[in-house]
Amino acid sequence: MRPGPPEPSREWYARHMTQSSETGYDVIVLGAGPVGENIADRAVRGGLTAVLVEHELVGGECSYWACMPSKALLRPAEARRAARQVGGAGEAVTGPLDVPAVLARRDSFTSNWNDAGQVEWAEGAGISLIRGHGALTGVREVTVTAADGSTTVLTARHAVAIATGSGAAVPDIDGLRAARPWTSREATGARKVPGSLAIIGGGVVATEMATAYAGFGTKVTVLARSGLLSGMEPFAGELVAAALRELGATVLLGTATTRVTRTADGVEIRTGDGATITAEEVLVATGRTPRTSGIGLETAGLTPGDWITTDDTMRVPGSDWLYAAGDVTHRVLLTHQGKYQARAAGDVIAARAAGAPVSDAPWGTHVATADHRAVPQVVFTDPQVASVGLTAAAAREAGYRIRVVDYDLGRVAGASLHADGYTGTARMVVDEQREVVLGVTFAGPDVAELLQSATIAVVGEVPLARLWHAVPAYPTVSEIWLRLLETYGRPTR
Template sequence: MTENVYDVIVIGAGPVGQTAADRCRAANLSVAVVEQELVGGECSYWGCVPSKALLRPVLALADTRRVDGAREAVTGAINTKGVFGRRDRYVTDWDDSGQADTVVAMGADLFRGHGRLDGERRVTVTSSAGDVLSLTARHAVVISSGSGAALPDVPGVDEVHPWTNRKATDSNEVPKRLAIVGGGGVAVEMATAWQGLGSSVTLLVRSRILADMESFVAEAIERGLTDAGVDVRTGVNVHRLRRDAGGVAVDLDDGATVEVDEVMFATGRKPLTGDMGLETVGLVPGTWLDTDDALTVTGVAGDWLYAAGDANHRALLTHQGKYQARIAAAVISTRARSGVVETGAWGPHVATADTRAVPQAFFTDPEAVSVGMTERQARAAGHHVSVVDIEIGDVVMGAKLYADGYRGRARMVVDDSRRIPLGVTMVGPGVSEMLHAATVAVAGEVPIDRLWHAVPCFPTVSELWLRLLEAYRDRGS
């Protein structure tokens, strides 16, 4: 068994692991990166990138059909071969050599194999050939192993070999009939994509669509899916699954049966920590890793074990994981130099955005985005708030020009005692490109009085900010 010593060992070479490695290298720390699948991870090959590559042609057509004079130019069906080819280019045909070269170029050593903790600051790497390498970290081990699709314990689930997000984003065949179980972001995006690509999609939702967002978002997304031809059924549970020569039978708890060619489950994620040696450092295998706001894993002495990204379950979003990786790398490099980190509320070593200002975007038709608190969350937290809504297409000229008959809504939740925005939610065509302005306002706690001086260009959809401020000003009139 060969042994090597590094300042930092990173387990997982997705966007989060690569960010942690890059920032640690920038601090002149030696870094080993361990990856057992493709360098680039779930996001690059089965998540964010391929899903948006599939969705963009569908949404581009929808946008075109909303503009008089342009819709007449849309003829024929979507070219699925072209869509799949576009996706394949963006996932580089599932060849990770380019991303592997990036890791090496940053000055890190890349080890391919299964990484496993082996006690304090030690990691073993088992290659596909069975060779075992032992690595030791002087300062830190960062776990950025991501998450995997969680399948429910439903009779017949193993028999039917259901799709998860991976099959939904790497398939080259369009099923004639597809059932999607779930109501979260993956479910509604894949319903949008596959309906647009020619499937007859049935969406089966236990409660309501995007249940953690403002309720008007669910109403708009359900209406959009239904208008596109998706059969949306809410308040239902899958009771049993059966596959035969005719396809898959999905039995529901209301007594109905949905007959499809394939069924996809988008019913949550699970940590990929079952065989990571957590027991060697006093943790429970197969669990999410709890961390403090410096991304140090709690329950492990010595401030040497960190978790960033999905593994810590703080915010299962690629951009938040990369943010966490930047924080963790800053903490590691500072501790390596002096042993002291700044942990004030706004210090560089605290992941405040995980609780204050998490942005999320869903590329459905219409798009749905939010950052910060919903009205319900703000009131539950004890804030005295005002909630202002605008119908974007009614009051924003830029929206009228963006799409004839533009339908969308924006909401701002304001802390009246401090006069700062606590949360912003928007639903409508193209709103994802306006999310960062809302994120800056919420994360920066920009006072309402100051936001009046952030002047949006005319005629852009961003003028909705003026309309929100006017609604807040006039809320009592």
């Protein structure tokens, strides 16, 4: 049997259902992940009634199969490596990683795939919950089919919001689906660690899971047709590839997978150059696909299976009642950005329902402006990669006249204290015409905590002349800001 998280039984669902006799609400939200929860919460805070419709676990992908369990798998080995990079502490770190303890700690963060705590939160927030599969069946109408086949027809007085998220995409590779590959769910929910793991893909899931499993002692092979972290600054993928190899992983760049076969011992993978790779398991990490099939999109004139387009208030163009937020919109496939969209959506639904003013100009209260050019992201590899805003390539493509400033993070006093032999790079992309920061990327140990300062600089379009007065404390890694500004030089205005 393939390892994975335990699936709740129908009896468990029945015990944990919050099944209201009400069928009319101000807002109906399809999907009770963090995005759906935030839409409903903001609507209720705005004086409306809201119901969540969910057929899996309340809390969604992030809580049980993505953000939380993946970081719980990564952190113990990262902490062990970090200690070994500090003289005096490294000598005290002996023995191998306790993998069963890591998995048990992961289980605690997923609440053992039990969503009772999330259900309790929803009830406390005044949000109703109906278990089952929801689908649009009319204007402001949703039909929910429960596990026993019974149906409930819900009506919304003001809005229906779709927050059904995305699932792992499985590419059309010969034999791949028949080989029963792991997706991110199986990788983060594994009950035991395989001796060897092949990973198809080079993005965030691929690199994070390669880091985690290599840290467990698994023999990891990464097959990345387009390189690692290709949407980020080039040095980020290069540093991560080097670190994975140092952990013992094999990283094959520019390598296409042509066939996958499940064997008695695991899987056999054929590559475009004719090589054959064997492993106990294969993880597919090649992107996401929208969960929009079977939810009645055709009722609203949309195409089932497609991503849903919205305006910046998260409303579907041509409709005065249908909204969408999170992965399903394909704006930004990140939990924190989906929650940002959800806050805008819940607030604007409440404002429109009350006939209150709507602040929908760029950077207004009711819009998700940051989605376009100010998105923060952390890749929890080792070294970490933290970025916000535009890369140099994206800024040039957008027509900006830019200057790129790079600096060796290891030369900052705080970094040298943080870890012996600290290796990392920082890049600042500056709009030379306005002398504001368009984008920042950090790659190095524990750089995630540097990101919010960069995000504020980008979102606030803080002039470089003013940033000179934001003095970083000494000796911290944040002193990188001073070094970047010194390298750029004093602004002209």
